[in-house]
Amino acid sequence: MNHRERVLRGDIASEHLVQLFDETESRVEGVASFLHRGWLAGAPLLVVARPIHWTLTSARLQALGCPVSVTIAEGRLVVLDAATTMASFLRNGQPDAGLFHEHVGAIVRRLSQLGRVNVYGEMVDILAEQGAMDAAHDLEMLWNHLAAEESFTLLCGYSSAHFGDLRDAEALHRICRAHSRVESHPGDLLGTWLLNGRHSHYHVEQ
Secondary structure, three states: OOHHHHHHHOOOOOEEEEEEEOOHHHHHHHHHHHHHHHHHOOOOEEEEEOHHHHHHHHHHHHHOOOOHHHHHHOOOEEEEEHHHHHHOOEEOOEEOHHHHHHHHHHHHHHHHOOOOEEEEEOHHHHHHHOOOHHHHHHHHHHHHHHHOOOOEEEEEEEEHHHHOOHHHHHHHHHHHHOOOEEEOOOOOHHHHHHHHHOOOOOOOOO
């Protein structure tokens, strides 16, 4: 059974989404909307992001009606720094499975006791920015292993610019195949081109 069948049809009904963003503004809007939908549904939320992105996203999330500080105080929203969190499980630049499950998996399991978790992460985006595409793919696969054990919806956000070079086409293809759904908003022209122009079989958000 392949990854997509396991995620969508297995006993643990997790979703692993990836979205390409051209600009910070589109990332903030997309991530805030994703988290807001989870909050409205009563889902616990986990954010693993760069501090600057979280500052902007939390302001947008607050404007949408989610009381961010209250939700954090209630333990229904956990916010982690992406670089610091990733440093806890990287060894020689590569994700360590045991440490990932010890540090990240433990938080997901704890939040899962409150319901199906909505997770936004950009640790893989940092790796892609560094050109560490193999490590980014390996981290995506660790998320898939966790998705087979816990039920959650994970949105991975990448900058489209990391894949603008033709030499990165194969890396993008591998990363997309590690997900159950691939998206880019039509306003993100580079992301849309990368997914439609190069890989027409991938879904692009309408």
